[in-house]
Amino acid sequence: MNLQANFEQIPLKEYAERAYLDYSMYVVLDRALPFVGDGLKPVQRRIIYAMSELGLAATAKPKKSARTIGDVIGKFHPHGDSSCYEAMVLMAQPFSYRYPLVDGQGNFGSPDDPKSFAAMRYTESKLSPIAEALLGELAHGTVDWVPNFDGTLEEPSWLPARVPHVLLNGSMGIAVGMATDIPPHNLREVVAGCIHLLENPDATVADLAQHIPAPDYPTAAEIITPRKELLSIYQTGTGSLRARAVYQVEDGNIVITALPHQVSPSKILEQIAAQMRAKKLPMVEDLRDESDHENPIRLVVVPRSNRVDSAEVMQHLFATTDLEKSYRVNLNMIGLDGRPQVKDLKKILTEWLTFRTDTVTRRLTHRLGKVERRLHLLEGLHIAYLNLDEVIRIVRSEDEPKPVLMKRFKLSEEQADYILETKLRQLARLEEMKIETERNQLEEERARINVLLKSPAKLKTLIKGELQADAAKYGDERRSPLVEREVAQALDESALVASEPVTVVLSQKGWIRAAKGHDVDPEGMNYREGDGLLAAVKARTTQQIAVIDSTGRSYSTPAHTLPSARGNGDPLTGRFSPPSGASFDALTAGDNDTRLILATDFGYGFVTRFEALTGRNKAGKQIISLSEGARILQPQASADPARDRIVVVTTEGHLLMFSVAELPELDKGKGNKLIEVPKTKLTSGEERVAGIAVVAEGKGEVTLYAGQRKLTLRWNDLVEYGGNRATRGGLLPRGLRRVERIETTG
Template identity: 90%
Template sequence: MNLQANYEQIPLKEYAERAYLDYSMYVVLDRALPFVGDGLKPVQRRIVYAMSELGLAASAKPKKSARTIGDVIGKFHPHGDTSCYEAMVLMAQPFSYRYPLVDGQGNFGSPDDPKSFAAMRYTESKLSPIAEALLGELGQGTVDWVPNFDGTLEEPSWLPARVPHVLLNGSMGIAVGMATDIPPHNLRELVAACIRLLDEPEATVAELCEHVKGPDYPTEAEIITPRHELLAMYRNGTGSVRARAVYVREEGNIVITALPHQVSPSKILEQIAAQMRAKKLPMIEDLRDESDHENPIRLVLVPRSSRVDADELMPHLFATTDLEKSFRVNLNMIGLDGRPQVKDLKKILAEWLAFRTSTVTRRLNHRLAKVERRLHLLEGLRIAYLNLDEVIRIIRTEEEPKAVLMARLGLSEEQTDYILETRLRQLARLEEMKINAERDQLEEERARINVLLKSPAKLKGLIKDELRADAEKYGDARRSPLVEREAAQALDESALVASEPVTVVLSQKGWIRAAKGHDIDAEGLSYREGDGLLATVKARTTQQVAVIDSTGRSYSTPAHTLPSARGNGEPLTGRFTPPGGASFDALCAGDNDTRLILATDFGYGFVTRFEALTGRNKAGKQIISLSDGARVLAPQASADPARDRIVVVTSEGHLLMFSVAELPELDKGKGNKLIEVPKKQLAEGERVAGIAVVAEGKGEVTMYAGARKLTLKWADLVEYGGNRASRGGLLPRGLRRVERIETTG
């Protein structure tokens, strides 16, 4: 027995290649992509056709969805009932389809959860009125019929759509190596563009876009994509459309009344609530969902106060939630040539009009054939009436009356059969008159059809009239308003934080924390064993905090992100990566424009803006150039550098006051000399103990030397006034070992 005769041997590579190619062609052509003619995928076409075969027209009573799906998968679509039912549900959801093809009764899902529909045994369905625009001409010779999967029935290769359904409801699908994302459009706009193209075949995409303004989704969310981008999308067949929710102000609240297509209200509430929990939306106090049957979308945001600017808050929510959403557009479909292709707007409408012209021509030819057949039969009857006695005699006397009639009266076989099947009562004189009237009417119809078929202009006129009638019958106003806006930008993080006073505490070993309020006893806080207070600064949660290390590098972090002072805080080394062996020596906070005086204990300093100390780099940035052995002093803020005075005191008791304006303003560097410290004294350990800034005429500073302290008011400080870089005056003998200085008034 020769077993090899029962199979074919081919290389595995060739087999795999052929199998994958067959599969991919099946997915592309018979599953994922719509046909430009009727705009349907095979499963959708089979559902609509099966429902029409079940008599489920818009005027009929609905039947159980399980009955419909049973017919679909049993007769035409041998696939899973779940996926088939889901495809039918999608065509019934008014929030998914711009013009639903199925009228569903029962739970067919909700905008909140489109897949929450009931099982098919619980729901009922029938076709919607607009499905007639797909099916109305089905039995009029307009389509090719093919055997179903088991060859027992026939199904249409396409449906004779009277409107450009491929753009009407759009389509989404993923095939092999390609995908499609066709947005829905407005019927009246599409019809207007089709009529323009029929009148002006040379019309450009830009001219067609005078009618097709843009996609028209089932929701009333705004389409904010600029006009030129929409034009480019229709010109290239690819692009994106950005939709934005609509809101109004009601009694101080913000009420969202429309969401972008396929955006769930519950997801929006969840996204906003997550930001509120993370304390990133201090402007919102509460949110609630008040949606009902009268108001399908009504999400209420309650601002914390009447001072909250909705026009500032909403753009942030647009940028950080699905209140603003971008939809990919890829006008990929199967053309009249049976090949998938990404088409521009003109090509889509031109191909559909070619499809429609072919359909109308086939319909007219089909009708013409029926009219001519009927006229042929009527002509036979007329001859029979004129020779009625002879016809009766032949029928009564001849053994083969059919052949004799055909020979005697010159009738065709079809005419003779029709005469022989005619009932006796139809031979009355009245019936003869009816036949003559019908013949006249049919001849008039035949002449009219022949005129249409022979005149392209008149055929175009018929197509335009039918398009206008369907637009009038099924069309409606645009739902998605076109409002050109810029894409929303999220607010700066600092703008989303409630402005509250905090005191930032830095320990000697580099642990940082923030205590609420400005009246904080930093010394009294608990510290880790062997650690203690190094520096504090008063700040607000909306500000940045900057620290400077022993190498002169600065690092910054938002104040509101610092841990609470209830614990020991967190090590700065967890947030930043300073050079090896460096320690954190100074702390400051402020707004970007705050002027700071940065100084070293070697007596050099400069003025800078606080912004110069900030940055996102974990490794920080060099801000102060330090001489060997020098260290950074606590930075001091100056509200008005032109009028403020800087007080500099050395560890040996030399004090100098001069105008802050004498210092240069730099972004980084060493700065200028603040006070004269002779090299000999510097070598022996005299350093600048600290600096303080006082306002002209009302300043007051306190110096600490061991257990002693001395407070100097403005009148006392004036005596120490001088030029920058001078030696200054000596403090009283008991204050010759100053350790630190601070502004106290």
């Protein structure tokens, strides 16, 4: 015995390519993509057909879902029962399907959790009324029949849909190398588009979009995509659209009454609650779910006060939660040629109308065949009535009456059989009259069908009338209103934080924290062993704070994100990534437009806006150029650079006051010389700038600290030290010539 004859030897590469191609084609054609004719995937088609075979019409009594699924997987779809049942459940969910094809009784899930449906042994189901539009013409010779998976039964290759179901309920599926995302549409609008295309074959997609302006989801959420973009989707077959929840204000509360398609109310509540816990919704006080049977969706957002702008709150929630959702559109389906293709709106409707025309033609042809066969039989029966006595004699006297009848009256074999099978009671005169009436009616019907089959115009009129009848029977008003709106933008982070005073404290070793209020004693706070106060600034939670390291790089972070002052704070190295060996030497806070004076202890500085210090880069950005050995001084804010004065003091007791306006405003750099310090003293470290302070013209005062001694200089005292920028300044009294720091005190 030659075993080799049972094997085919091919290279592994070729086998793998062939096997994967076969698999991918199976997924594309038999699982994932709908057929343009009936808009169904094979599993959906088999479920509906199996239910019709079980007699589960809309008027019938429902049967256990397990019975239906058993028939589906046992006769037509040899796959998992759970996936098959899930496909049936989806067709029964009014929140998933725009026009449900299955009428489910029992727990078929909820908008909150579509997959929370009960097991199939607990639920019952039957077909919904609109399923008749898919099945009504099945027995009229309208479809091709193919053997089922084991060849014991036959199943339809497609269903003879009377409406463009491919657009009505849409479809989602992932195949191999392609996917489909067809949104649902309104039946009346789709039928109007079909009729317009029937009457105007040269109509453009823009013309059809006048009748089919947008998808129509099962929920009442607004479609906010502009008409121009919607038209582009229908012209190309791809794109995306946005849907937004509907809300109203009742007694100051925001009540959300409709959510976008496939958005869970519980997820929305969770998303809003998460922002509230993170203190990112200070304007919202409470959140409630008041949904019930009368109000399937009723989510209540309670503002903190009546001063809160509800529209502003909702704009933020639209941008940060699923209250506004984007849907991908990909009109990919299997066409009449059996190939998958992304089609524009006109191509879809054109192909469907071709499909419908073929279906109606097949239906009429099938009916014509039945009418002609019946007329043929009635013709033979009519001959028998005209020669009744002779027929009876032949039947009584002949051993084989059939051939005798055929020869005597020139009958066909079928006519002779029918005459012989006629019951005696049908030979009555009344029956003869009924047959004559039926014959006349059938001849009229035959003539009418022949006219329809020979006249494309009359066939179009018939299709149009049937479409209008189905639209009137099953159609309804649009649910998803079309309202053009701008895409929502989230509120700025500072607007989402309550504005509260804080004192930001930075330790010598780079640990930072924020204490509530401005009446805080930073020096009296607890510090880690070996650590102490470096700098403290008064800020608000809505502001940013900035720190500058020993290399002149600036880093920023929101003040409200800083840890509480109850502990020792967090190390700045956990937030930022400074250069190796760098230390954090300066701290400041403010709004973007706050003017700051940045200076070094080498006596150089410039004015900059606080915004120049901020950025999202963890590595910071270079803000001030430092000479070798120079250190950054604590920045000082200037409310009015044109009128403010800057006071500069050196460690040797030289003090100079000049106008802030004499300094350049830069985004970064070294700046200009503030006060004259001999270069030899700078390089030796003998004299440096001890600090700077900003005072308002005519009313400022500063306090100088030198060891245990301190000196407060009021405006009249400071005037004596006034001069031009970059001069040596005046000399302080002898006991205060070792100045350590300077503070603005008035």
